[in-house]
Amino acid sequence: MSATEHRPECRSIAAWLFTTDHKAIGTLYLGFAIMAGTLGGAISGYMRLELAQPGMDYVVNGQSWNALITAHGLIMIFYMVMPALIGGFGNWFVPLMIGARDMAFPGLNSLGFWLLPLSLIMLIGSLLVGDGTGTGWSLYPPLSGIDGQPGPSVDMTILALHLAGISSVISAINFVTTILNMREDRLPLFGMPLFVWSILISSLMLLLAMPVLAAALAMLLADRNFGGAFFDPAGGGDPMLFMNLFWFFGHPEVYIMILPAFGIISQIVSRFSGRPIFGYPGMVLAMASIAALGFIVWAHHMFTVGVGFAPRAFFTLASMVIAVPTGIKVFAWIATMWGGSIRLTVPMLWALGFIIMFTVGGTTGIVLANAGADQVLHNTYYVVAHFHYVLSLGATYAIFAGFYYWFPRMTGRMFPEWVGRWHFWCFFIGTNVLFFPMHFLGLAGMPRRIADYPDGFLGWNMIASLGAVLALASTLLFLVMLAVSLRRGASAPRDVWGPAFTHEWDDDPEMARPRGTAGAEAGA
Amino acid sequence: MSKTVTEVGGTDGRWPVAIAVSLFLLACAGLALFHPSLFGTLAGSIAVLGPLVIAAGLLPLFIALTAWSRATSGERAIGPQNTFGPRIAIIALIASEVAFFAALFAVYLRYAIYPEIAGFSSWPPTPMRPDDPWGGPLLNTVILVASGVCVAAAHDWLLKERWQLSAIGLTVAIALGGVFVGLQLREFSLASVGFRDGVYPSIFFLTTGFHGLHVVIGILLLSIAAYRVIRARSAGGAGFITTAASWYWHFVDAVWLLLFAVFYAWAS
């Protein structure tokens, strides 16, 4: 019983369906994220297959290609990264870290989760019905308008995003309330683990950013179906307005995804350096200022839409300033290691991979922040390389880091560490071989979102596709390891990683026991 | 380790799932309205229903919400038994609504301040004009502000345990809210321009329409609050819903005042 005691025990489908226990819901989120990530990864594998050589050999036509890239982006952002980092780890560990029995609103928590699979069904439907949403995840009109995409697909995508948005706002309200109101006695805000801080700040950003997307999508829906003219030049509307609204959401969204990753990396670096995080107040302020700056840099996605010197200069400078708090975080992680007693465990490997790769992505971000240079880099593969370095090699590394770190806590079982190391090195090499050459392609001028490319881009595309094979193979290794470890993994004690600085590892049977419907089942 | 947790919320996990499914069905109803042919043999009946299909889509949501509310008296937040938590939640919810309306106002202001970018020489583009602000809209403003005062008074009375006065105040506020919605619908039906007539009517109707929708939601919340007050006859028994509803109502009020100032008074 000792191995199973500290995980939510749901023995029937109904128990999983109706559970309101934060740990069970966290597990649901993680399982959902793994499934959605597998789907999004499969799509990217298919895309790399198409791009491995010139010509259009696999996709039916450009429209279905565009629909695939749209689905890949939306699935990875809304159904993989966010559910894993915020819904999964946030649900599991925020209450445990602050000493709360559960989330403030367990029912809303369940509602927030179950909206996501239903939303994903709607999104997959949009891919299967008609021609698909061939607009890219940014959904710019007029291409996303009724003339550009006449079928039902875009409407289904918008409705799916509305459902996902409701889910996000509900979860954000829940996290904010939980963190502000349910901390254990005498746990001050500035005593909270950095992961809790990161979830709090991300939630606050979600509250302000998501509704702006909802408004923009409502207008797009009205344009498409009720004859509105918000973004239709024929009726006096302006497509550029949609870009502004979209990126006012879109850029904070990027930080909503990366802040929880920062939080996880902070926990892991601290734990395996054997000391509390260095410069804690600076780390909190850095995250807060990244969040605040995140709301005033959106137009760096729009440097080439035709705006004058002053706005481009402002957004250039504001975007570059973000490097300062980001630098504080990287240096503080290193300072935590410096003088520490470092154990290079599997989660620590992933965390170090994150720090280095995120620094690479951050550096190319500085290049892209310059409006002057962006004239030859905007929308090229350089941008694709940049955001995959911060998301695919950044956020995803953090997800794996957190997953390996908390796996013993969540399941009571240990994974075979050698597999974790193989997974890391194969994924590390695979993703770098996949994404690093994209810098070269971008500098050479290869546009993103094209299904076929001029022959001069062949070489690096082929290399990138080889990297994708390795990255996907290592993911497969992870899935197999997961399946085996869940059933046969060795029993893991709570102190499997040594002494902890945070409370989620406390051996508190009262806190570990599940509640509600699931609890009744498990207690029986 | 001492916990401040004193009570565990008794949430029946079935209702959240039901609500999630209802929201999905509502999205499907929207899809059915836009693209009836997607629904195969149902297309005929959907076409007959028209916009009513949305009402049909709302039905399960309404039932699920009512059932959840009846089953659990709304979700009882767990954690310290003060109203701090629910207060944070309502503030967070209103903050997200503020962001939503800020986006709508930003769109309006973008066109109002720079009409020439969209090819207009003035805003609203001639010959469109909003209603005379000092007629119907001013009356609506007075009605909504009056209802806000009633809600504030009702909340105050409730805290002083004068539940009869509180119930009366809430009822008057609900009635005034109803009159407001009626007058707005009348204004919409008499409008000289339609939603399809360009970007000005688009943003005007969308913003005022969303505001009207929020008034309706506010009326529902106030109705629940009034029902609770009358049944419980005490502030403690009525619960946090009265505070939540009154805050929400004040927010809806404030949005209207901005709407009146920007969309009506300034535009003419």
Place this chain on the structure above:
Amino acid sequence: MRGRGTVFLGFVSAMMLDARHGLAQAPANWQTSFGVSASETKERIVALHDHILLIGVCIVALVAMLIGFALLRFRASRHPTASKVTRMPWLEFGWTIAPVLVLGAIAAPSLQLLAYESDIPDAQLTIKASGHQWFWRYSYPDNGGFAYDSIMLPPASVPAGEPRLLAVDNRMVVPVGAVVHIQVTSSDVVHSFFMPALGLQIYAMPGRLNETWTRVEKPGVYYGQCNQICGLNHSFMPIAIEAMAQPDFDAWVRDAATRYPVVSAATISAQVAK
């Protein structure tokens, strides 16, 4: 559609063609940085990029080295007892200020470049480029207003030495050394007029007329592609600019004026207003 069997042949021939592509300034295999620079704008962009890249490489190297040293020096096996220090105000102040200084060293040349690009010199020639699904229409209002469409050549009819997916039937033609204003708009969805060799990119927005400028320094044929997703054939909407000496350009204009129909300014502005 190509069969699996031709893939390898395609690969080999593409690699062999690179030398010839050099003439036409198309992207080349295994290129690791920018292609040719044919305008001062592009040269300045490359200079700024190289400046930032140098700083960026130093930062990444610094981070990687610090982590590497920490791993060597402070492994649990060599350093069993972790330090308890968690604050060092001077150090934290330092790593906040240092990036500010580095950013200053980037911002100054960056804003200079932006000012250079934004300060449009007087035009010696104005060309309008209008994006359509999926081709570009160029018109020459200064030369009588003739206009013509520029459509990608199907792969089968691409002449030897010209790159597949980049070669077009009618190129945009500009004189070398002249300041050319390019006004960009769209008749349907958003496109992007992207010409890497000239350091040029601006969106083609329906309902707006964007303007940018260039001065091509070297004669030659330069290739770019539509760089904003625009639907079914987004991959097949190249841009080809041919820069020639002024006398050749004048001769081309005389010929083009007879070959292509005149599109009145009113038609163009009506198209923009749409």
